[in-house]
Amino acid sequence: MTDIRRQAAEPTPEERFRSLFARHYPAVFRYAGRRLGREEAADAAAEAFTVAWRKLSHVPVEPETLPWLYGVARRVVANAERGRRRRERLAARAGRTATETSADPDRAGVLEALAGLSAADREILRLAAWEGLDPRGMGLVLGCSPNAAAIRLHRARRRLEEAMNDPEGQP
Amino acid sequence: MSRDPFENLRAANPLPEDTPVHPPMNTADRIAGVLPRRTWPTWALAGGLALVVLLGGGAWLLWAGGGTQDVVATSTAPPTTSSPATTIVPAFPENDAVIYFFVEDDGTQVVPGPYLIPVARPYAVLSHFVEDPVYETLQFLLASVYPGEAEADPALLSQIPEGSQLLGVRVADGIADVDLSVGFYAGGDGPDLRRRLAQVVLTLTRFPEITAVQFWRGGQIVGFDETVGVSYPTVADDFADFLPPIMIESPVYWASGGENPLVVTGTADVFEGTVSLELLAEDGAILWEGFTTATCGTGCRGDFSVETPYEVPEAQLGTLIAWETSMEDGSRLYQREHPVWLNATPGTTTTTAADPVAALLSERYDLDKALDAALEELAQIDAQLAGLPLDQGTELRTRAAEVDQYIGELREGLGRVYDELVALGAEFPIPCSAEVLGSEPESQPDLPQAVTDLRHEVYEAARACDWEALPGLLDAGTFSYSFGEDGDPVGSWQRLEFLHYEPMLYIAGMLIRPFGLLPDAEQPIFAWPSAHAYGSWEAVPQAHKEALRPLYGDLDFGFFEEFGGYLGYRVGITLDGDRARWIYAITGD
Numbered sequence: 001m002t003d004i005r006r007q008a009a010e011p012t013p014e015e016r017f018r019s020l021f022a023r024h025y026p027a028v029f030r031y032a033g034r035r036l037g038r039e040e041a042a043d044a045a046a047e048a049f050t051v052a053w054r055k056l057s058h059v060p061v062e063p064e065t066l067p068w069l070y071g072v073a074r075r076v077v078a079n080a081e082r083g084r085r086r087r088e089r090l091a092a093r094a095g096r097t098a099t100e101t102s103a104d105p106d107r108a109g110v111l112e113a114l115a116g117l118s119a120a121d122r123e124i125l126r127l128a129a130w131e132g133l134d135p136r137g138m139g140l141v142l143g144c145s146p147n148a149a150a151i152r153l154h155r156a157r158r159r160l161e162e163a164m165n166d167p168e169g170q171p
Numbered sequence: 172m173s174r175d176p177f178e179n180l181r182a183a184n185p186l187p188e189d190t191p192v193h194p195p196m197n198t199a200d201r202i203a204g205v206l207p208r209r210t211w212p213t214w215a216l217a218g219g220l221a222l223v224v225l226l227g228g229g230a231w232l233l234w235a236g237g238g239t240q241d242v243v244a245t246s247t248a249p250p251t252t253s254s255p256a257t258t259i260v261p262a263f264p265e266n267d268a269v270i271y272f273f274v275e276d277d278g279t280q281v282v283p284g285p286y287l288i289p290v291a292r293p294y295a296v297l298s299h300f301v302e303d304p305v306y307e308t309l310q311f312l313l314a315s316v317y318p319g320e321a322e323a324d325p326a327l328l329s330q331i332p333e334g335s336q337l338l339g340v341r342v343a344d345g346i347a348d349v350d351l352s353v354g355f356y357a358g359g360d361g362p363d364l365r366r367r368l369a370q371v372v373l374t375l376t377r378f379p380e381i382t383a384v385q386f387w388r389g390g391q392i393v394g395f396d397e398t399v400g401v402s403y404p405t406v407a408d409d410f411a412d413f414l415p416p417i418m419i420e421s422p423v424y425w426a427s428g429g430e431n432p433l434v435v436t437g438t439a440d441v442f443e444g445t446v447s448l449e450l451l452a453e454d455g456a457i458l459w460e461g462f463t464t465a466t467c468g469t470g471c472r473g474d475f476s477v478e479t480p481y482e483v484p485e486a487q488l489g490t491l492i493a494w495e496t497s498m499e500d501g502s503r504l505y506q507r508e509h510p511v512w513l514n515a516t517p518g519t520t521t522t523t524a525a526d527p528v529a530a531l532l533s534e535r536y537d538l539d540k541a542l543d544a545a546l547e548e549l550a551q552i553d554a555q556l557a558g559l560p561l562d563q564g565t566e567l568r569t570r571a572a573e574v575d576q577y578i579g580e581l582r583e584g585l586g587r588v589y590d591e592l593v594a595l596g597a598e599f600p601i602p603c604s605a606e607v608l609g610s611e612p613e614s615q616p617d618l619p620q621a622v623t624d625l626r627h628e629v630y631e632a633a634r635a636c637d638w639e640a641l642p643g644l645l646d647a648g649t650f651s652y653s654f655g656e657d658g659d660p661v662g663s664w665q666r667l668e669f670l671h672y673e674p675m676l677y678i679a680g681m682l683i684r685p686f687g688l689l690p691d692a693e694q695p696i697f698a699w700p701s702a703h704a705y706g707s708w709e710a711v712p713q714a715h716k717e718a719l720r721p722l723y724g725d726l727d728f729g730f731f732e733e734f735g736g737y738l739g740y741r742v743g744i745t746l747d748g749d750r751a752r753w754i755y756a757i758t759g760d
Contacts, residue, residue, distance in 0.1 A: 013203070014203045017199060017202070017203045018199045018200070018203065021194065021198070021199035021202075022194070022199070025192070025194040025198075025199075026192035026194070029192045029194075030186040030188070030190060030192060033185065033186045034184065034185050034186050037185075038186070041186075046198055046202065049198070049199070049202055050202050051536065053202045053203050054529070054533055055533070055536065078602075106179045106182070106183075107179065107182065107183040109179070110176055110179040110180045110183050111183055113176065114180065118607045118608075118609075119606050119607050120607055125177070125180060126180075128177075129177060129180040129181045129184065130180075130181070130184045130185075130186075132188070143540075143543055143544065143547065144547070157176075157177050160176050160177065160180070161175075161176050161177075164176045164179075
């Protein structure tokens with residue numbers, strides 16, 4: 001006879017993982033989609049959760065679970081972006097250029113300014129603006145203290161503002 | 172600009188929180204239940220990648236629905252790949268797909284072919300779930316052989332014309348209705364077409380629910396004339412002449428099942444039905460040898476089945492060999508060799524995981540995290556030590572030495588992981604330390620134009636870790652990249668990146684610092700950073716020293732002072748007439 005209460009009290013690794021997946025898949029998908037586009041987001045999210053399954057014993061308890069998953073997804077996204085840059089370089093060599101336009105000038109301007117910042121600045125700005133993380137969460141993702149994350153964000157915001165005010169960047 | 176840029180950034184979120192996201196069905200089960208436990212050998216990973224590349228632009232990826240084995244056939248409508256009529260839970264099947272290719276002969280040139288052999292294709296290489304294994308298996312078949320299989324010995328061949336498309340498939344009452352594009356049937360004579368049909372029929376009749384195949388061409392039922400020599404509907408026995416004297420049906424070519432004991436089944440038409448077999452480890456050691464007797468022999472084809480237990484300490488690719496022993500001289504006749512994946516035997520090892528690549532990547536992940544943390548701690552200690560006289564901060568210096576030693580150990584571990592991954596031929600990402608740099612180096616107007624151009628190219632390639640471009644930029648004949656080493660600088664840099672030494676950050680980072688002209692050189696050598704061009708550290712102007720930050724800090728400056736000169740990373744470009752040549756990027760000392 002199945003002891004349901006016992007099962008509930010002691011979830012198997014598979015049950016833990018399914019629960020983790022159900023709770024956080026949408027957030028991890030969005031994280032990847034914001035950086036790679038929807039088309040590549042599913043693959044990146046699946047890869048991040050594959051790492052989570054393999055490292056299940058390392059996954060921290062809530063509320064640190066999602067920042068930890070973001071940290072994993074960050075590596076996955078970085079690898080995917082690297083591959084994409086190579087493809088874009090090939091396309092550029094072949095005489096093709098990728099252009100992205102936006103009807104909203106504010107949106108276009110800020111995304112252009114964001115693209116001109118360093119990878120570290122871009123990531124901390126996105127974590128704050130898009131994932132809505134506080135310094136503690138950002139620190140968990142980036143592997144630094146909340147203080148360091150707050151300082152990094154402050155500097156990145158300043159650089160974003162400078163980039164926006166750069167006459168070169170003005171439409 | 173009406174708002175704070177950060178608020179604009181918030182508003183520019185490409186996927187706001189309220190964007191609906193629906194997890195693909197069974198992804199969690201697939202990850203937790205199948206993928207980590209599968210034992211994909213490296214060839215399977217490489218093959219999967221190759222498949223994705225092969226099919227990347229293929230129309231079959233546009234497939235949206237998939238047929239179903241449960242749809243009842245109607246009398247006139249062609250098979251369709253529209254949405255299934257019954258509910259089927261998509262998943263990755265436990266077993267590989269099996270498709271049939273030809274080999275030209277029996278591998279010993281004794282028996283002329285071609286012969287059909289079953290070949291495994293792991294479903295896990297697909298980027299989508301498998302709703303219909305029959306459909307996916309046919310797609311694998313139409314995708315033809317993987318790169319390398321056509322060059323193997325014996326070579327695998329497909330007789331199916333390139334570009335043939337599956338228009339639909341359904342299975343009912345033991346018959347598979349297969350609608351293929353006109354291209355599948357075009358060209359070639361009767362025997363050619365017969366071989367194509369054989370590949371499809373053998374592949375499909377391996378499914379237990381399929382006993383015969385009805386072919387369709389663009390929605391029309393196809394009948395074959397006598398030159399093709401097949402029945403209607405077509406069955407596997409129509410192609411008995413394509414079977415080798417010893418046919419191993421399982422494990423199939425490239426099988427990744429890894430069961431133990433390995434159950435070998437097949438059919439044979441050999442003298443007295445006696446089939447000899449041996450199972451070899453990767454290094455050629457015999458793991459099992461023996462023989463079995465088919466249910467029929469000497470002029471008729473019989474079935475055989477034999478269990479071959481084995482013990483191996485770690486997962487590896489072994490070889491299964493079957494043959495008939497000649498009654499005349501004991502030589503091997505009709506030999507067949509199959510590469511098969513062997514799983515580690517419990518009890519014979521304590522540390523090796525079933526999938527060596529996955530285990531190494533997992534180990535790398537742990538080492539990466541630990542190394543990141545240790546490097547961060549060391550950087551913090553260095554920052555605290557900066558400016559402190561040498562007789563102060565003893566505890567911090569002791570801790571720094573400990574952390575430094577730990578970092579060395581972690582890098583040693585990462586180096587081993589890297590070397591093993593390379594030895595396994597695995598695909599794995601290499602970090603790019605220089606991507607934090609800007610896209611354009613500031614101009615250095617005093618440089619000759621040729622040197623300027625080459626500096627820009629090297630900077631861009633290093634910044635992007637463009638491993639394909641870098642070899643073409645360095646002067647292969649004279650290039651020096653580390654003391655006392657020769658060989659492959661790019662391979663060395665990849666390894667260093669993997670070990671977090673960040674060579675690309677340093678190479679690109681040097682090129683955006685002031686340059687100097689090396690004295691006493693036969694040809695002008697432009698060196699970055701300028702500190703390298705000075706005879707002593709003392710002679711380096713303070714502004715040029717400061718330009719080395721943040722790549723180097725006070726502690727490093729102390730070492731340079733103690734040594735008497737700059738001994739950090741450096742990049743050199745020489746001017747040979749009008750031609751600039753990149754002659755060194757010293758990163759190893």
